[in-house]
Amino acid sequence: MTTAQDPQTPPVLEIRGLVKSFGDAPVLRGIDLSIARHECVAVIGASGSGKSTLLKSVNLLEQVDDGQIFLQGEDITDPRVPVDATRARIGVVFQQFNRFPHLNVLDNVTLAARKVHGQSRGTATATALRWLERIGLADKVGDYPDRLSGGQQQRVAIVRAIASDPELLLLDEITSALDPQLVGEVLDLVADLKRAGSTILMTTHEMGFARRVADHVVFLSGGVIVEQGPPELVLGDPQEPETRAFLARVHPD
Secondary structure, three states, X not given: OOXXXXXXXXXXXXXXXXXXXXXXXXXXXXEEEEEOXXXXXXXXXXXXXXXXXXHHHHOOOOOOOEEEEEEOOEEOOOOOOOHHHHHOXXXXXXXXXXXXXXXXXXXXXXXXXXHXXXXXXXXXXXXXXXXXXXXXXXXXXXXXXXXOOHXXXXXXXXHHHHOOOOOEEEEEOOOXXXXXHHHHHHHHHHHHHHHHOOOEEEXXXXXXXXXXXXXXXXXXXXXXXXXXXXXXXXXXXXXXXXXXXXXXXXXXX
8 A cells, every 4th residue: 555554454345255246246356555644546347346345245235145345344244243333433435426305405414413412403513514514505406306406406415424423434336426517526526525534445446536536446356366566667667468458548648
């Protein structure tokens, strides 16, 4: 990893030998990955490579078959660790916006902070308004999701995920459901979060963004990490034939 870290401080996320199958079909086959505080790690790979399953496993939405996942040094795959308490420490944004259509923007953003994290309405509202102002949606606090563009809805979903100051932020192909002209505004917000010090594990098809923002890029194929390293190496000078073939398909020119 590229970010210097005190050897006495555990990684925010450490994955050791992670294995997951669906029936007889292996999806993750021994994943080892470590993410330091304030790092952004981008996972790339073709559809079906195991990227989304990896993130769902970290958020305990999938029960792993073998291996361990440590969050701030705690083994969250230990069945004695409360699942809901662990999920409350992680912010997650998926491809779908997953907003509550009957709640306005402000209530969508503050709901988890109030109900899960016990913040007062005043504290949660102040945090939400600060972020909504920062992303240019302060004038939308009273609007309902169906009045927002896809890019606006996804930015609201990201603000909702970070409003409770999570230890780790998981972003799963958050631009794949957006029209091309809306992708940039969402990625700009992620870049802002990285600069602000968030620790991020994301899956993405946006190679230019991964090159510009990520500290570390992981190429996943067939449930195995084929190649990983700094973006300028993995994306600019890949060593593995499979990585080169994938990047040629993504950018055939």
